[in-house]
Amino acid sequence: MDAEALKAFAHQVFDAQPFSRYIGARLIGAAPGYAELSLEVTDNLKQQHGFVHGGVISYLADNAITFAGGLAMGGNALTSEFKINYLKPGRGHELIARARARSTGRRQAVCQCEIFSQVDGEEILCALAQGTIVAASD
Template identity: 60%
Template sequence: MTTDLTAFAHSVFEAQPFSRFLAAELTDVGPDSAEIRVRNRPELQQQHGFLHGGVISYLADNALTFAGGLALGGDALTAEYKINYSRPAIGETAVARAFALTTTRRQAVCQCTVHMLGDGEERLVAVAQGTIVVAAKD
């Protein structure tokens, strides 16, 4: 992984108003992978006290896009993705880890797992898969 691509990934992440709003952190990047975290707090929870599914979905979508974009070597967008929620998101921090499964010149198919960290444990709460494409220049 070149320093330039890592710096590019962080500059793109820092330019995302919604990521700043959620206080999300891009905690790791690789040539075809990304990790994003969000600390659980009351304003991000649903009525049962679980981290809201929309926040989990944001994490999966953004991690998929970063992993795919890094694998494609630049700016990218999500063309589609699917998410499966496996259990309520209870814990201190949500962490999404995504990687590219396969890459062509124009798209990457990526997978992501989202876990909740808390009490020294990590529990899987969602799994997602998506297609990431090179951002159009027009």
């Protein structure tokens, strides 16, 4: 699949995700083995201390690594497992997740993701995630 077809495929899959549309996530980068997602921080995504809820950050990590793995393997994919380390509270006006496939086979890819908070024009690393992505079967 060429680069333009891969991007079109990625956007088609992303646009078919009701939950991603519901919270306002956007797929802003897609390439073989790479995905970048962004999400505007709104009050309804925060927890009681005013930080972005950990579940929202976890969603971004999960979806970004699944896209990176799927794009590395050239097709639809599912998360088999992942873990996340929260480093700093998510805050600011936007979150950005950047994921890369680090090892890819025919049936699985191991991916890593960095999640950044955009605060006053600066990117602050707030979480790291790693996961195993498997090719989806019909």
